[in-house]
Amino acid sequence: MKEKDINTTEYIKIIKESPEKKRSYIFFAFSILVMIVLVVFAIRPTILTITRINKEIKEKTTVNSLLGTKIDTLTELDKQYTTSKKELNNLELIFPADGNFSLFMSNIDAIVARNGFALVSINFDRYKGDSFSASTKVLVPTAVRLSIKGRDSNLINLLKDLEALPMYPVVESVSFSTQRDRDGLSSFSLNLRIYNIENDKFYK
Amino acid sequence: MFQSEKQPKSINFLDALYSPNDLWANAYVWLVNVGKYMLIFVQVVVLIVFFSRFVLDRKNNDLTEEINNKVVLLSNENWRKNAILFDNYQTLLLDVKKVREGQQINSTSVSELTSGVPSSLDLENFSFNEGRVSFHLTTSNLDAVKNYEAALKNNPDYYDVKFSISKDKTDISVRITFNLFPTEDK
Numbered sequence: 001m002k003e004k005d006i007n008t009t010e011y012i013k014i015i016k017e018s019p020e021k022k023r024s025y026i027f028f029a030f031s032i033l034v035m036i037v038l039v040v041f042a043i044r045p046t047i048l049t050i051t052r053i054n055k056e057i058k059e060k061t062t063v064n065s066l067l068g069t070k071i072d073t074l075t076e077l078d079k080q081y082t083t084s085k086k087e088l089n090n091l092e093l094i095f096p097a098d099g100n101f102s103l104f105m106s107n108i109d110a111i112v113a114r115n116g117f118a119l120v121s122i123n124f125d126r127y128k129g130d131s132f133s134a135s136t137k138v139l140v141p142t143a144v145r146l147s148i149k150g151r152d153s154n155l156i157n158l159l160k161d162l163e164a165l166p167m168y169p170v171v172e173s174v175s176f177s178t179q180r181d182r183d184g185l186s187s188f189s190l191n192l193r194i195y196n197i198e199n200d201k202f203y204k
Numbered sequence: 205m206f207q208s209e210k211q212p213k214s215i216n217f218l219d220a221l222y223s224p225n226d227l228w229a230n231a232y233v234w235l236v237n238v239g240k241y242m243l244i245f246v247q248v249v250v251l252i253v254f255f256s257r258f259v260l261d262r263k264n265n266d267l268t269e270e271i272n273n274k275v276v277l278l279s280n281e282n283w284r285k286n287a288i289l290f291d292n293y294q295t296l297l298l299d300v301k302k303v304r305e306g307q308q309i310n311s312t313s314v315s316e317l318t319s320g321v322p323s324s325l326d327l328e329n330f331s332f333n334e335g336r337v338s339f340h341l342t343t344s345n346l347d348a349v350k351n352y353e354a355a356l357k358n359n360p361d362y363y364d365v366k367f368s369i370s371k372d373k374t375d376i377s378v379r380i381t382f383n384l385f386p387t388e389d390k
Contacts, residue, residue, distance in 0.1 A: 027234040031242055038246055046253045053260045060267040074283060077290045088293060095296065096268040131334045134306045136299040140290070156318065157300040159311035168303050173333035178326075191333075195303060202292050204285075 095139060097202040104194060107165055108146070113119045115152030115158040117188070127193060129172055138202065139195040144169070146190040154177060155188065160179055162192065169194045313384060320355075324348035325378070338364075339380040348377050361385055
Protein backbone atom coordinates (compact mmCIF):
# COMPACT_ATOMS: atom_id res chain seq x y z
CA MET A 1 0.00 0.00 0.00
CA LYS A 2 0.92 3.62 -0.66
CA GLU A 3 0.15 4.78 2.99
CA LYS A 4 2.61 2.32 4.36
CA ASP A 5 5.33 4.16 2.51
CA ILE A 6 4.86 7.36 4.50
CA ASN A 7 7.04 7.43 7.59
CA THR A 8 6.61 9.50 10.83
CA THR A 9 8.79 12.40 9.69
CA GLU A 10 6.67 12.87 6.66
CA TYR A 11 3.48 12.86 8.79
CA ILE A 12 4.88 15.64 10.97
CA LYS A 13 5.86 17.57 7.86
CA ILE A 14 2.33 17.22 6.55
CA ILE A 15 0.90 18.50 9.87
CA LYS A 16 3.27 21.46 10.04
CA GLU A 17 2.78 22.59 6.50
CA SER A 18 -0.84 21.61 6.04
CA PRO A 19 -3.11 23.93 4.06
CA GLU A 20 -5.48 23.67 7.04
CA LYS A 21 -2.98 25.49 9.23
CA LYS A 22 -2.47 28.19 6.65
CA ARG A 23 -6.19 28.75 6.44
CA SER A 24 -6.47 29.03 10.21
CA TYR A 25 -3.83 31.78 10.13
CA ILE A 26 -5.77 33.60 7.45
CA PHE A 27 -9.01 33.39 9.44
CA PHE A 28 -7.24 34.58 12.58
CA ALA A 29 -5.90 37.60 10.70
CA PHE A 30 -9.36 38.20 9.29
CA SER A 31 -10.81 38.08 12.81
CA ILE A 32 -8.36 40.71 14.02
CA LEU A 33 -9.14 42.86 10.99
CA VAL A 34 -12.88 42.59 11.62
CA MET A 35 -12.35 43.56 15.25
CA ILE A 36 -10.28 46.57 14.25
CA VAL A 37 -12.94 47.65 11.75
CA LEU A 38 -15.63 47.25 14.40
CA VAL A 39 -13.63 49.22 16.97
CA VAL A 40 -12.82 52.04 14.54
CA PHE A 41 -16.17 52.40 12.80
CA ALA A 42 -18.76 51.20 15.29
CA ILE A 43 -17.58 51.33 18.89
CA ARG A 44 -15.36 54.43 18.69
CA PRO A 45 -18.11 56.80 17.38
CA THR A 46 -20.50 55.50 19.99
CA ILE A 47 -17.97 56.04 22.76
CA LEU A 48 -17.30 59.53 21.39
CA THR A 49 -21.03 60.23 21.46
CA ILE A 50 -21.23 59.00 25.04
CA THR A 51 -18.31 61.24 25.98
CA ARG A 52 -20.04 64.20 24.31
CA ILE A 53 -23.31 63.48 26.13
CA ASN A 54 -21.38 63.17 29.39
CA LYS A 55 -19.80 66.56 28.79
CA GLU A 56 -23.20 68.05 27.95
CA ILE A 57 -24.64 66.57 31.14
CA LYS A 58 -21.81 68.07 33.17
CA GLU A 59 -22.39 71.51 31.64
CA LYS A 60 -26.14 71.26 32.02
CA THR A 61 -25.76 70.19 35.64
CA THR A 62 -23.70 73.32 36.31
CA VAL A 63 -26.20 75.55 34.48
CA ASN A 64 -29.09 73.87 36.27
CA SER A 65 -27.39 74.35 39.62
CA LEU A 66 -26.69 78.03 38.87
CA LEU A 67 -30.27 78.60 37.78
CA GLY A 68 -31.48 76.89 40.95
CA THR A 69 -29.21 79.10 43.04
CA LYS A 70 -30.50 82.17 41.21
CA ILE A 71 -34.11 81.20 41.85
CA ASP A 72 -33.35 80.54 45.53
CA THR A 73 -31.49 83.86 45.84
CA LEU A 74 -34.29 85.79 44.16
CA THR A 75 -36.86 84.13 46.40
CA GLU A 76 -34.81 85.02 49.47
CA LEU A 77 -34.23 88.58 48.23
CA ASP A 78 -37.94 88.95 47.57
CA LYS A 79 -38.65 88.02 51.19
CA GLN A 80 -36.02 90.50 52.43
CA TYR A 81 -37.34 93.18 50.07
CA THR A 82 -40.86 92.74 51.42
CA THR A 83 -39.66 93.27 54.99
CA SER A 84 -37.33 96.19 54.13
CA LYS A 85 -39.41 97.78 51.39
CA LYS A 86 -39.97 101.02 53.33
CA GLU A 87 -36.27 101.59 54.02
CA LEU A 88 -35.29 100.73 50.47
CA ASN A 89 -37.89 103.06 49.06
CA ASN A 90 -36.23 105.87 51.02
CA LEU A 91 -33.12 105.34 48.90
CA GLU A 92 -35.09 106.70 45.98
CA LEU A 93 -35.44 109.98 47.85
CA ILE A 94 -31.86 110.02 49.17
CA PHE A 95 -30.23 109.17 45.84
CA PRO A 96 -32.79 110.25 43.26
CA ALA A 97 -32.70 108.76 39.80
CA ASP A 98 -34.83 111.42 38.15
CA GLY A 99 -33.01 114.54 39.37
CA ASN A 100 -35.67 115.17 42.00
CA PHE A 101 -33.73 116.40 45.06
CA SER A 102 -36.86 117.21 47.07
CA LEU A 103 -35.65 115.45 50.23
CA PHE A 104 -32.29 117.21 50.05
CA MET A 105 -33.99 120.57 49.49
CA SER A 106 -36.30 120.15 52.46
CA ASN A 107 -33.39 119.02 54.66
CA ILE A 108 -31.23 121.95 53.55
CA ASP A 109 -33.99 124.39 54.32
CA ALA A 110 -34.46 122.92 57.80
CA ILE A 111 -30.74 122.75 58.61
CA VAL A 112 -30.01 126.27 57.38
CA ALA A 113 -32.88 127.67 59.43
CA ARG A 114 -31.94 125.62 62.51
CA ASN A 115 -28.41 127.07 62.49
CA GLY A 116 -29.62 130.66 62.21
CA PHE A 117 -28.88 131.13 58.52
CA ALA A 118 -31.07 132.30 55.69
CA LEU A 119 -30.96 130.55 52.36
CA VAL A 120 -30.43 133.09 49.60
CA SER A 121 -30.05 130.79 46.60
CA ILE A 122 -29.41 127.19 45.67
CA ASN A 123 -28.19 125.84 42.35
CA PHE A 124 -27.65 122.34 41.07
CA ASP A 125 -25.06 121.72 38.40
CA ARG A 126 -23.00 118.98 36.82
CA TYR A 127 -20.03 118.14 39.02
CA LYS A 128 -16.73 119.39 37.58
CA GLY A 129 -14.41 119.03 40.58
CA ASP A 130 -11.42 116.75 41.01
CA SER A 131 -12.03 115.65 44.59
CA PHE A 132 -14.30 112.72 43.78
CA SER A 133 -12.20 109.64 43.15
CA ALA A 134 -14.39 106.76 44.33
CA SER A 135 -15.05 104.19 41.62
CA THR A 136 -18.82 104.05 41.97
CA LYS A 137 -20.91 102.25 39.40
CA VAL A 138 -24.24 104.02 39.64
CA LEU A 139 -23.77 107.00 41.95
CA VAL A 140 -22.79 110.13 40.08
CA PRO A 141 -21.68 113.31 41.89
CA THR A 142 -23.66 116.50 41.45
CA ALA A 143 -22.54 119.97 42.50
CA VAL A 144 -24.78 122.12 44.69
CA ARG A 145 -24.00 125.77 45.23
CA LEU A 146 -25.55 127.39 48.29
CA SER A 147 -25.61 131.06 49.01
CA ILE A 148 -26.59 131.82 52.61
CA LYS A 149 -26.51 134.63 55.13
CA GLY A 150 -25.87 134.38 58.84
CA ARG A 151 -23.30 134.58 61.58
CA ASP A 152 -19.86 133.07 61.08
CA SER A 153 -19.92 131.62 64.59
CA ASN A 154 -22.61 129.17 63.43
CA LEU A 155 -20.83 128.13 60.27
CA ILE A 156 -19.06 125.05 61.60
CA ASN A 157 -22.24 123.59 63.07
CA LEU A 158 -23.98 124.20 59.78
CA LEU A 159 -21.22 122.43 57.84
CA LYS A 160 -21.27 119.49 60.24
CA ASP A 161 -25.05 119.21 59.98
CA LEU A 162 -24.83 119.30 56.20
CA GLU A 163 -22.23 116.57 56.07
CA ALA A 164 -24.30 114.44 58.44
CA LEU A 165 -27.19 114.22 55.98
CA PRO A 166 -28.10 110.70 54.78
CA MET A 167 -27.12 111.50 51.18
CA TYR A 168 -23.48 111.83 52.30
CA PRO A 169 -22.81 115.33 50.99
CA VAL A 170 -19.30 116.74 51.16
CA VAL A 171 -18.40 120.40 51.59
CA GLU A 172 -16.13 121.01 48.63
CA SER A 173 -15.63 124.70 49.09
CA VAL A 174 -16.48 127.43 51.59
CA SER A 175 -15.83 131.09 51.27
CA PHE A 176 -16.99 133.98 53.40
CA SER A 177 -16.12 137.46 54.43
CA THR A 178 -16.51 138.73 57.96
CA GLN A 179 -17.87 142.02 56.67
CA ARG A 180 -21.46 142.34 57.81
CA ASP A 181 -24.51 143.91 56.22
CA ARG A 182 -26.97 146.22 57.95
CA ASP A 183 -28.55 143.31 59.81
CA GLY A 184 -25.14 142.18 61.10
CA LEU A 185 -25.10 139.09 58.88
CA SER A 186 -22.26 137.80 56.72
CA SER A 187 -22.57 136.16 53.31
CA PHE A 188 -21.37 132.62 52.78
CA SER A 189 -20.91 130.66 49.66
CA LEU A 190 -20.85 126.88 49.90
CA ASN A 191 -20.26 124.23 47.31
CA LEU A 192 -21.46 120.73 48.16
CA ARG A 193 -21.05 117.45 46.43
CA ILE A 194 -24.09 115.18 46.54
CA TYR A 195 -24.97 112.04 44.59
CA ASN A 196 -27.67 111.00 42.24
CA ILE A 197 -28.30 108.24 39.71
CA GLU A 198 -28.42 108.93 35.99
CA ASN A 199 -30.94 106.26 35.13
CA ASP A 200 -34.58 107.19 35.58
CA LYS A 201 -35.65 103.52 35.49
CA PHE A 202 -33.22 102.50 38.22
CA TYR A 203 -35.86 101.97 40.91
CA LYS A 204 -38.53 100.55 38.55
CA MET B 205 -20.51 -15.50 -4.61
CA PHE B 206 -20.52 -13.96 -1.04
CA GLN B 207 -16.81 -13.77 -0.98
CA SER B 208 -15.67 -10.21 -0.94
CA GLU B 209 -12.35 -8.57 -1.41
CA LYS B 210 -10.54 -8.01 1.89
CA GLN B 211 -10.34 -4.32 2.80
CA PRO B 212 -7.35 -2.95 4.77
CA LYS B 213 -8.28 -1.98 8.36
CA SER B 214 -6.96 1.58 8.99
CA ILE B 215 -8.17 4.93 10.32
CA ASN B 216 -6.84 8.10 8.71
CA PHE B 217 -6.72 10.76 11.44
CA LEU B 218 -5.03 13.30 9.22
CA ASP B 219 -7.84 13.83 6.80
CA ALA B 220 -10.92 15.60 8.19
CA LEU B 221 -14.42 14.55 7.29
CA TYR B 222 -14.73 17.57 5.08
CA SER B 223 -12.40 18.40 2.32
CA PRO B 224 -9.53 20.72 3.35
CA ASN B 225 -10.21 22.80 0.30
CA ASP B 226 -13.85 23.54 1.16
CA LEU B 227 -14.02 27.29 1.96
CA TRP B 228 -17.50 27.22 3.46
CA ALA B 229 -16.55 24.42 5.75
CA ASN B 230 -13.52 26.37 6.98
CA ALA B 231 -15.65 29.44 7.53
CA TYR B 232 -18.03 27.37 9.59
CA VAL B 233 -15.16 26.07 11.72
CA TRP B 234 -13.87 29.60 12.18
CA LEU B 235 -17.32 30.86 13.14
CA VAL B 236 -17.79 28.13 15.68
CA ASN B 237 -14.30 28.37 17.17
CA VAL B 238 -13.35 32.08 16.98
CA GLY B 239 -16.16 34.12 15.48
CA LYS B 240 -18.71 33.24 18.13
CA TYR B 241 -16.55 34.70 20.88
CA MET B 242 -16.01 37.79 18.83
CA LEU B 243 -19.71 38.08 18.18
CA ILE B 244 -20.47 37.63 21.86
CA PHE B 245 -17.90 40.30 22.73
CA VAL B 246 -19.36 42.69 20.20
CA GLN B 247 -22.88 42.01 21.42
CA VAL B 248 -21.83 42.66 25.02
CA VAL B 249 -20.17 45.92 24.02
CA VAL B 250 -23.19 46.93 21.96
CA LEU B 251 -25.53 46.18 24.85
CA ILE B 252 -23.39 48.16 27.31
CA VAL B 253 -23.22 51.07 24.89
CA PHE B 254 -26.94 50.90 24.20
CA PHE B 255 -27.88 50.96 27.87
CA SER B 256 -25.33 53.67 28.60
CA ARG B 257 -26.76 55.85 25.85
CA PHE B 258 -30.26 55.08 26.99
CA VAL B 259 -29.49 56.15 30.54
CA LEU B 260 -27.37 59.15 29.54
CA ASP B 261 -29.86 60.38 26.95
CA ARG B 262 -32.62 60.17 29.48
CA LYS B 263 -30.56 62.07 32.03
CA ASN B 264 -29.64 64.65 29.40
CA ASN B 265 -33.26 65.12 28.37
CA ASP B 266 -34.39 65.43 32.00
CA LEU B 267 -31.76 68.10 32.62
CA THR B 268 -32.72 69.99 29.47
CA GLU B 269 -36.36 69.94 30.53
CA GLU B 270 -35.47 71.12 34.03
CA ILE B 271 -33.30 73.95 32.66
CA ASN B 272 -36.04 75.00 30.26
CA ASN B 273 -38.57 75.11 33.09
CA LYS B 274 -36.25 77.29 35.19
CA VAL B 275 -35.51 79.57 32.25
CA VAL B 276 -39.24 79.97 31.62
CA LEU B 277 -39.75 80.79 35.30
CA LEU B 278 -36.92 83.35 35.29
CA SER B 279 -38.19 84.87 32.03
CA ASN B 280 -41.44 85.75 33.74
CA GLU B 281 -41.95 89.53 33.71
CA ASN B 282 -42.13 89.86 37.52
CA TRP B 283 -39.08 87.70 38.13
CA ARG B 284 -37.12 89.58 35.48
CA LYS B 285 -38.08 92.98 36.94
CA ASN B 286 -37.27 91.80 40.46
CA ALA B 287 -33.89 90.45 39.36
CA ILE B 288 -32.97 93.81 37.80
CA LEU B 289 -34.29 95.76 40.80
CA PHE B 290 -32.40 93.66 43.36
CA ASP B 291 -29.26 93.86 41.25
CA ASN B 292 -29.61 97.65 41.12
CA TYR B 293 -30.09 97.85 44.89
CA GLN B 294 -27.05 95.64 45.42
CA THR B 295 -24.91 97.92 43.21
CA LEU B 296 -26.29 101.02 44.88
CA LEU B 297 -25.61 99.73 48.39
CA LEU B 298 -22.04 98.88 47.40
CA ASP B 299 -21.62 102.38 45.97
CA VAL B 300 -23.03 103.92 49.14
CA LYS B 301 -20.53 101.93 51.18
CA LYS B 302 -17.68 103.15 49.00
CA VAL B 303 -18.83 106.76 49.28
CA ARG B 304 -19.39 106.51 53.04
CA GLU B 305 -16.01 104.97 53.76
CA GLY B 306 -13.93 106.62 51.07
CA GLN B 307 -14.74 110.30 51.14
CA GLN B 308 -13.06 112.96 53.20
CA ILE B 309 -15.27 115.03 55.47
CA ASN B 310 -14.24 118.68 55.17
CA SER B 311 -16.32 120.31 57.91
CA THR B 312 -13.74 119.12 60.45
CA SER B 313 -10.91 120.61 58.40
CA VAL B 314 -12.72 123.95 58.08
CA SER B 315 -13.40 123.90 61.81
CA GLU B 316 -9.71 123.29 62.59
CA LEU B 317 -8.63 126.00 60.17
CA THR B 318 -10.95 128.72 61.41
CA SER B 319 -10.50 127.89 65.07
CA GLY B 320 -6.71 127.76 64.59
CA VAL B 321 -6.47 131.46 63.80
CA PRO B 322 -5.01 133.22 66.86
CA SER B 323 -7.27 135.70 68.60
CA SER B 324 -4.72 138.48 67.99
CA LEU B 325 -5.38 138.11 64.23
CA ASP B 326 -8.69 139.27 62.76
CA LEU B 327 -10.12 137.07 60.08
CA GLU B 328 -11.41 139.12 57.16
CA ASN B 329 -11.89 136.54 54.44
CA PHE B 330 -11.71 132.80 54.38
CA SER B 331 -11.79 130.45 51.45
CA PHE B 332 -11.53 126.70 51.32
CA ASN B 333 -11.73 125.06 47.93
CA GLU B 334 -11.02 121.34 47.48
CA GLY B 335 -8.08 121.41 49.90
CA ARG B 336 -6.80 124.81 48.83
CA VAL B 337 -7.06 127.33 51.70
CA SER B 338 -6.67 131.07 51.67
CA PHE B 339 -7.00 133.55 54.53
CA HIS B 340 -7.04 137.28 54.68
CA LEU B 341 -6.14 138.49 58.15
CA THR B 342 -5.48 141.89 59.68
CA THR B 343 -3.62 142.74 62.85
CA SER B 344 -1.36 145.25 64.43
CA ASN B 345 0.84 142.61 66.04
CA LEU B 346 3.66 141.45 63.77
CA ASP B 347 4.87 138.87 66.28
CA ALA B 348 1.51 137.15 66.17
CA VAL B 349 1.82 136.94 62.38
CA LYS B 350 5.31 135.44 62.66
CA ASN B 351 4.18 132.90 65.21
CA TYR B 352 1.21 131.93 63.08
CA GLU B 353 3.43 131.62 60.00
CA ALA B 354 5.82 129.34 61.89
CA ALA B 355 2.92 127.27 63.19
CA LEU B 356 1.45 126.78 59.70
CA LYS B 357 4.79 125.99 58.08
CA ASN B 358 5.61 123.44 60.74
CA ASN B 359 2.25 121.72 60.47
CA PRO B 360 2.75 118.41 58.61
CA ASP B 361 -0.85 118.49 57.33
CA TYR B 362 -0.22 121.61 55.25
CA TYR B 363 2.10 122.22 52.32
CA ASP B 364 3.00 125.03 49.96
CA VAL B 365 2.35 127.65 52.68
CA LYS B 366 2.70 131.19 51.32
CA PHE B 367 2.47 134.42 53.28
CA SER B 368 2.00 137.85 51.78
CA ILE B 369 2.29 140.69 54.30
CA SER B 370 1.60 144.36 53.64
CA LYS B 371 1.63 147.19 56.11
CA ASP B 372 -0.45 150.33 56.09
CA LYS B 373 0.50 152.66 58.97
CA THR B 374 -0.14 150.49 62.02
CA ASP B 375 -2.38 147.91 60.31
CA ILE B 376 -0.76 144.78 58.99
CA SER B 377 -2.62 142.91 56.25
CA VAL B 378 -1.71 139.24 55.80
CA ARG B 379 -2.77 136.98 52.93
CA ILE B 380 -2.04 133.32 53.45
CA THR B 381 -2.47 130.45 51.01
CA PHE B 382 -1.66 126.78 51.52
CA ASN B 383 -2.86 123.32 50.67
CA LEU B 384 -4.11 120.48 52.81
CA PHE B 385 -2.79 117.02 52.33
CA PRO B 386 -5.61 114.63 51.49
CA THR B 387 -6.42 112.28 54.36
CA GLU B 388 -5.04 109.19 52.60
CA ASP B 389 -1.72 110.99 51.79
CA LYS B 390 -0.90 111.91 55.37
